[in-house]
Amino acid sequence: MIIGYRRSSTAEQQAGFEAQAETLKKAGADKVFGEMVSSVSERVELDRALEFAREGDVFMCTSLSRLARSLPRMFEIVSLLDRKGVTLRILDMGLDTSSSTGRLTLNLIGSICQWEREVMLERQRIGIAKARTEKKYRGRKPVAVPNADAVRTLKAEGWGMTQIARRLGISRASVYRALESA
Structure with a gap:
């Protein structure tokens, strides 16, 4: 069975969320799990999809960023899938962990994605610090x-x-x- 997983961070990304579903279906997904949550939030549907996967299945997502935002989390997911005998396929990279080359490529790209996220967060911190010194920083909008x-x-x-x-x-x-x- 081919299991698809899709995720978007916010409801404003509805079009992208729907596009992921179409892409997964076209790629042959038999069942698609999906949720609209931040990658750092609890992801109930991802947990359900991983639990659902059985030996010989293929776990598919459109992009690595939809699956994991940190290297440790990616390794955790890949390790779980390996233990279950499930192959991971990431469509936008043409990546398939059924081969040693696919696993190597995943590790390299995962490391680059982690680096990219860390650089982005550092730039964000620098921008906020600069805005604070210029008295332009307001922080996020209060919710409570x-x-x-x-x-x-x-x-x-x-x-x-x-x-x-x-x-x-x-x-x-x-x-x-x-x-x-x-």
């Missing part, structure tokens, strides 16, 4: 305070913290901060 009334209303109705967070599309920490701001 603008949602405080809705959080208190849902809490009064008996909703749990996780339910409130999901309903409002905010983190549990923001729910707690909103309740503290009362």
